[in-house]
Amino acid sequence: MGAKFTKIDEEFVCENCGENVEPLGYSCRNHCPYCLHSKHVDINPGDREETCKGVLEPVDIDINSKKGYVIVFKCKKCGKIKRNKMAEDDNMELAYEIIKNKLKE
Secondary structure (H helix, E strand, O other): OOOOOOOOOOEEEOOOOOOOEEEOOOOOOEEEOOOOEOOOOOOOOOOOOOOOOOEEEEEEEOOOOOOOEEEEEOOOOOEEEEEEEEEOOOOOOHHHHHHHHHHHH
């Protein structure tokens, strides 16, 4: 049985940068388009059942032939790795900086 998906596309204030983030509209907003951080709240997308509630920091960007650019997050609290497709309005300059920094490692 595959992972469940609960559609939640709501406004939130980013815990990392403090920006007010509007709903995405065409899909579910998972992360801040300004700083690309997220929050560790889901076990399965949209379920809000994760107890960690740590900040998910973008640590890499994968390029996937089916999904396009995918942000790789690492939770600052528990260390879990999560992934989410980038949105059309995401900060691409920051994404390129993440890729450049990863290549330097």
